[in-house]
Amino acid sequence: MAVTASTTTPVCVGDRLGASDAYEAGEGVYVRDGFLFAGVVGHQRIETPPPPLEGGGGKPVLHVATRGTQPLVPKPGDVVTVKISRVTQTTALALIVCVGRQALSTEFKGAIRQQDVRATEIDRVILYDCFRPGDIVRAEVLSLGDARSYYLSTAKNDLGVVYARSAAAGAPLVPTGWVTMQCPETQTVEKRKVAKVGGGWDNVPPVK
Known part of the structure; x- marks a missing residue:
């Protein structure tokens, strides 16, 4: 699949990303009531399927990647x-x-x-x-x-x-x-x- 330019979109847990009839849920994403939601804090990534002539033609897949996201950790003084x-x-x-x-x-x-x-x-x-x-x-x-x-x-x-x-x-x-x-x-x-x-x-x- 090809990745679109929306890879830098930051999202938080619970953010609604799109409708399930338009996208497939990928890594870090869950489906509820016909919509896709972010399951983790990270950056949204959309994978577009290849054209039908190449065996594709399905729905784009939404992922939320956590790479580069630093977890919150207590530190002295907090x-x-x-x-x-x-x-x-x-x-x-x-x-x-x-x-x-x-x-x-x-x-x-x-x-x-x-x-x-x-x-x-x-x-x-x-x-x-x-x-x-x-x-x-x-x-x-x-x-x-x-x-x-x-x-x-x-x-x-x-x-x-x-x-x-x-x-x-x-x-x-x-x-x-x-x-x-x-x-x-x-x-x-x-x-x-x-x-x-x-x-x-x-x-x-x-x-x-």
């Missing part, structure tokens, strides 16, 4: 959103789901060590009073650790838990301070290392 998977005495293990506001297509693991939860009184940090499995946390990437796991920090006021559910009722917890969140149904107070979002709790002194 603010990431993570989901806590396990909490031990010294480390909260997590899965990194976003870098900034962009979701990741590749799985990266992170670890918040006891000394990186807050800036002071590190030896008094109790990890289970800061994070619980299932919590959504905003953190900063410190460095690449080992086994494809990043070391993360929540030692700034705007870093920490941004979403959590109560242990008793499963309802979303409401932040009530720097180290507490409350269940709106049971009024139970749970401890967390809470991220300050917007202008919340300006009258509450930060944890020292």
Whole structure:
């Protein structure tokens, strides 16, 4: 097949590329409801069939090529959103789901060590009073650790838990301070290392 000049057209996942009665789906493309969509981030490529006299005459084939597309990878200094998977005495293990506001297509693991939860009184940090499995946390990437796991920090006021559910009722917890969140149904107070979002709790002194 011959390749047309449209090979440089950039596309994102979910972009509609054309109708299925006009094109065949190739690599990196899927069909839904009579249309072709990009299944990956890359560049659109159209292969035109040879003329009927040469045994062709079929529909052009749409591909999305990922060559030259760099995957998003966390790097030191990035603010990431993570989901806590396990909490031990010294480390909260997590899965990194976003870098900034962009979701990741590749799985990266992170670890918040006891000394990186807050800036002071590190030896008094109790990890289970800061994070619980299932919590959504905003953190900063410190460095690449080992086994494809990043070391993360929540030692700034705007870093920490941004979403959590109560242990008793499963309802979303409401932040009530720097180290507490409350269940709106049971009024139970749970401890967390809470991220300050917007202008919340300006009258509450930060944890020292």
